[in-house]
Structure formats: C-alpha cells, structure tokens
Amino acid sequence: MVPLVVPALAKKGIDLIVRRDDLVDPLLSGNKFYKLYWNLEEARARDLPSVASLGGPWSNHLHALAAAGYQQGIRTIGVIRGERPAELSATLRDAEALGMALCFISRDDYRQLTRQADMSPLQQWLEARYGRLLLIPEGGGNVAGARGAEAMAWAIEQQLGGDYQEVCVACGTGTTLAGVAAALPDGKRACGFSVLKGAGKLAADISRLYRCLQPRPRPMAWRLVSGFHGGGYAARLPAGLVDFQQRFEQEQGFLLDPVYTLKLFFAVLQLAQDGYWRRGTRLVVVHSGGLQGRRGFGQPFTELSGLLNKKPITV
Numbered sequence: 001m002v003p004l005v006v007p008a009l010a011k012k013g014i015d016l017i018v019r020r021d022d023l024v025d026p027l028l029s030g031n032k033f034y035k036l037y038w039n040l041e042e043a044r045a046r047d048l049p050s051v052a053s054l055g056g057p058w059s060n061h062l063h064a065l066a067a068a069g070y071q072q073g074i075r076t077i078g079v080i081r082g083e084r085p086a087e088l089s090a091t092l093r094d095a096e097a098l099g100m101a102l103c104f105i106s107r108d109d110y111r112q113l114t115r116q117a118d119m120s121p122l123q124q125w126l127e128a129r130y131g132r133l134l135l136i137p138e139g140g141g142n143v144a145g146a147r148g149a150e151a152m153a154w155a156i157e158q159q160l161g162g163d164y165q166e167v168c169v170a171c172g173t174g175t176t177l178a179g180v181a182a183a184l185p186d187g188k189r190a191c192g193f194s195v196l197k198g199a200g201k202l203a204a205d206i207s208r209l210y211r212c213l214q215p216r217p218r219p220m221a222w223r224l225v226s227g228f229h230g231g232g233y234a235a236r237l238p239a240g241l242v243d244f245q246q247r248f249e250q251e252q253g254f255l256l257d258p259v260y261t262l263k264l265f266f267a268v269l270q271l272a273q274d275g276y277w278r279r280g281t282r283l284v285v286v287h288s289g290g291l292q293g294r295r296g297f298g299q300p301f302t303e304l305s306g307l308l309n310k311k312p313i314t315v
C-alpha cells in the first residue's frame with residue numbers, strides 16, 4: 001500500500017492509498033492471482049488434470065491462468081473465439097510459452113457451444129479433446145473467483161486497521177468487486193468502476209456473486225460507477241486518457257494498463273476533484289495489475305523471457 005500524492009486532492013481533504021496488486025507476482029499479477037486461487041484448488045481437490053478457460057487475444061485472465069499452470073504444474077487450455085491468426089498476439093505467445101494449449105473455435109461452433117446458459121456443451125466438447133478438466137468462465141467470473149478476491153478486502157482492513165471508508169476497483173465481470181464487497185466489514189464500501197461500454201447485466205452479476213458469499217443483506221456494501229469506460233475494450237484510447245496516462249505514470253512512478261486501471265484512476269481522481277467524496281474521506285484504490293495488456297495498445301511492458309528462468313513461485 002502506498003499513498004498517492006495528488007496535491008489538488010489533499011487540499012480537498014481526500015486521502016488516497018494504492019494497493020499495489022500489480023506487484024504480487026511477476027507473472028501472475030493483480031486480481032487474477034486471487035480469482036484463480038480457489039478455482040485451481042477445486043481442480044486439485046477433484047483431481048482434474050487440466051483447467052480451461054476462455055478469453056480474447058489480449059486476455060489478462062488467460063495470461064494469468066497460463067502463468068498459474070506453469071508455476072503449479074497444471075495443464076491449461078485457452079479457448080479463443082475465431083480462427084488461429086497467422087501471427088499470435090504477444091499475450092497468446094506468452095501463454096503458449098507458459099505451456100498453455102491454445103484452442104481456437106470458429107465463431108459458429110462457439111455460438112453453438114455457448115448457446116445455453118450453463119457451460120456443459122462446451123465442457124463436453126473440450127473434454128472430448130483434452131480429457132477431464134475444470135472449465136472456468138470467461139474472465140474468471142464465478143463464485144470461486146469472488147471468494148478469492150475476499151482476501152484483498154481482509155488484507156486492506158488489517159493493514160489499515162479500519163482507517164478508510166471506501167475501496168475502489170476496476171470492473172470487467174465484477175467478480176473482484178463482489179468478493180471485496182462481501183468481505184469488507186460493516187460500514188465500509190466497495191466502489192466498482194465499469195470499463196465496459198454497456199454495463200448491461202453487470203450489477204445483476206455482482207449481486208448474485210455477492211449474495212453467494214454474504215447472505216446477510218447489507219444494502220450499502222457496494223456501488224457501481226459507469227461512464228468512465230473510454231470506449232470499452234476498444235484498442236484505441238481517447239486522447240484525453242492517453243494524456244492522463246502519460247502524466248500519471250510520470251508523476252506517480254508506476255505504470256497503468258489501458259483497459260482497467262487507467263480508467264479506474266482517471267475516474268477516481270476526476271470524481272474526487274468534483275466533490276464526489278466528503279472532505280476527510282480515505283480511499284483505497286486497487287491497482288489490479290494487467291500490465292501485460294499494455295502490449296495490445298503498443299505500450300511497452302517487460303517481456304516474458306527474462307522471467308521464465310527464475311525459480312517458479314507457488315501460490
């Protein structure tokens with residue numbers, strides 16, 4: 001945890017602390033570390049030799065799963081919609097180097113296999129090719145993932161001794177937000193910032209996951225802010241966000257990823273400036289990692305090769 005020095009906000013009596021989950025592991029960074037934890041435990045407990053999941057060409061989730069498999073000796077399978085391109089993205093090249101089997105499914109087959117709400121057709125299709133496996137939904141959005149994210153809230157509460165009001169996180173599937181909100185003590189709140197264009201059923205998904213972990217109703221445990229998506233997952237950022245990122249990284253001395261944490265920090269600083277939080281509020285902002293995804297935007301990131309020779313770290 002490090003303080004974020006923003007003089008304009010200090011004047012407004014807003015105190016910001018960054019939880020640097022981008023530093024938890026050089027390969028398996030950020031919130032994915034927590035979201036995968038209980039999923040991988042389940043695979044071990046059920047004696048399943050492989051773990052599969054879905055994602056796009058720059059998926060932080062698939063990258064993290066490949067890294068976890070590499071570190072823990074679990075076979076991993078990455079399912080990607082569409083034909084295999086002539087040249088893989090840097091993310092998928094890493095995933096292969098980490099031992100992940102890449103399985104490209106044509107868009108038609110993919111649609112057929114994921115038509116039902118449950119994932120059993122896809123599970124059966126994959127098991128026919130790869131044998132018994134655990135299938136984790138896209139983005140790691142399941143109860144096991146949210147349960148893993150609870151640890152982030154416990155750590156924040158313990159480290160700050162309760163001296164904070166709200167925990168801010170970036171939301172894709174909302175799994176991290178649900179887990180953090182469920183594990184915060186009464187009176188503390190998690191605030192999620194959606195990076196998606198249409199928030200759609202995000203709030204419903206968060207509610208469902210939250211209720212699985214925290215059956216006691218606590219109406220103020222979380223809230224969701226949309227309107228800071230900056231174009232969603234699009235691989236081009238609005239100029240305002242590009243400028244913000246450059247200034248922020250120079251001033252604060254750490255990097256952001258363009259899909260999630262850039263929008264999170266932009267939104268938090270903007271809203272704090274506009275008086276969204278009362279004077280005297282102390283906010284924790286979670287840096288949820290994902291820096292490998294910078295490459296999808298042509299931004300530099302430490303390449304994998306230097307990390308692979310290091311001794312694997314077990315989670």
Ligand SMILES: *Cc1c(COP(=O)(O)O)cnc(C)c1O
Binds near residue numbers: 031061176291
């Ligand atoms: C995946 C990801 C998120 C979104 O997490 P959800 O649990 O899906 O909401 C946020 N930040 C980063 C850096 C990510 O890679």
